[in-house]
Amino acid sequence: MCSVLSRADEAHAKECSAHGETVKLVAALYSTDEWKGSGARDFASFISARWQKSRPEASALVREALALQERPDVLDALCSGEISIDQGKALARLNNSDVWLENLAHVSITELEREARKQVARELERRDDGVYLRTFHTKDERYLRGEFQLHPEEGAAVIDALDALVPSGVRLRDYDHAAAKALVALARGERPQPPVVVVGLEDDIASVSGGGFVSVQTAERLACDARIQVGERTSRTIPPNLRRAVEVRDHAKCVFPGCESNRYLECHHVVPVAENGPTVLSNLVTLCWNHHNLVHEHHWSLHGEAGPNITWIRPDGTIFEPRVRVTLDTS
Numbered sequence: 001m002c003s004v005l006s007r008a009d010e011a012h013a014k015e016c017s018a019h020g021e022t023v024k025l026v027a028a029l030y031s032t033d034e035w036k037g038s039g040a041r042d043f044a045s046f047i048s049a050r051w052q053k054s055r056p057e058a059s060a061l062v063r064e065a066l067a068l069q070e071r072p073d074v075l076d077a078l079c080s081g082e083i084s085i086d087q088g089k090a091l092a093r094l095n096n097s098d099v100w101l102e103n104l105a106h107v108s109i110t111e112l113e114r115e116a117r118k119q120v121a122r123e124l125e126r127r128d129d130g131v132y133l134r135t136f137h138t139k140d141e142r143y144l145r146g147e148f149q150l151h152p153e154e155g156a157a158v159i160d161a162l163d164a165l166v167p168s169g170v171r172l173r174d175y176d177h178a179a180a181k182a183l184v185a186l187a188r189g190e191r192p193q194p195p196v197v198v199v200g201l202e203d204d205i206a207s208v209s210g211g212g213f214v215s216v217q218t219a220e221r222l223a224c225d226a227r228i229q230v231g232e233r234t235s236r237t238i239p240p241n242l243r244r245a246v247e248v249r250d251h252a253k254c255v256f257p258g259c260e261s262n263r264y265l266e267c268h269h270v271v272p273v274a275e276n277g278p279t280v281l282s283n284l285v286t287l288c289w290n291h292h293n294l295v296h297e298h299h300w301s302l303h304g305e306a307g308p309n310i311t312w313i314r315p316d317g318t319i320f321e322p323r324v325r326v327t328l329d330t331s
Helices: 004-030 043-051 055-069 072-079 085-092 097-102 109-127 152-165 172-187 216-224 240-249 289-298
Strands: 132-137 144-149 199-202 205-208 213-215 265-269 284-288 301-303 311-313
Touching: 004 055, 004 072, 004 085, 043 055, 055 072, 055 085, 072 085, 072 097, 085 097, 085 109, 152 172, 240 265, 240 284, 265 289, 284 289
Parallel strands: none
Antiparallel strands: 132 144, 199 205, 205 213, 265 284, 301 311
């Protein structure tokens, strides 16, 4: 008798396979005239109306279908249920998808999506600036709301400037309110110390503390402007420069598999201080408060090299391995 877990794994593989077949047929339909004459202004609009999908979802499906049409090996793996839907979407954005597909068993979805975002970042930096600030009042006109989009190094400078004006001792749950007050203080002329932006080089692109990618050229510009900080300092308390170095290495996200939270992050000692664990980069990882609590209160532990690929150990001593590969029998 199959266990519930094995049945769930098979159901997920079937879902991935069905998505692969849908993607394959969307690509085939695009090259025909069947959808034309429906009054839709473009193919994505046709898919949105016919299948009652949101326009963003329909557009994403069309992009994925056209990209995977040029990557038949990836599409075949998706149709057979060997890879997940999210793996297929990430591979659709990677130029060297065949190389990644061959080594997929050793790459987490977090790493794969990060590589895809890096490639998109390279393309956008060459093509489009994309910086803006938009504000609007709520319907009851009680509040001003807004959104902005900045280059990662500029965004990191903004966040660091706000952090410097948030009073020390503010509880994590109250940080959003305190940061809003800090924004007003900044606008009224209060000036913190000049913010430091930390950049870690990765091949031909660099990651910024707080998240985001910039080109190596941008990193070099920051270095010339004395706004880039590298290195660490050994201490029992975690100094700001060491914390920034940990966040850069861990991509400013919780390292628990599948979490990727970038809010309310805390540094955790892999080897506890009580066991003479040093406060150095190689012994620190970034965790959200939920997974930090999982370690300290629910007896989970970590083993191996600190960073996004660290091994998680359950309370019973078994290794936590969330990834699973299921191949459907399509014969």
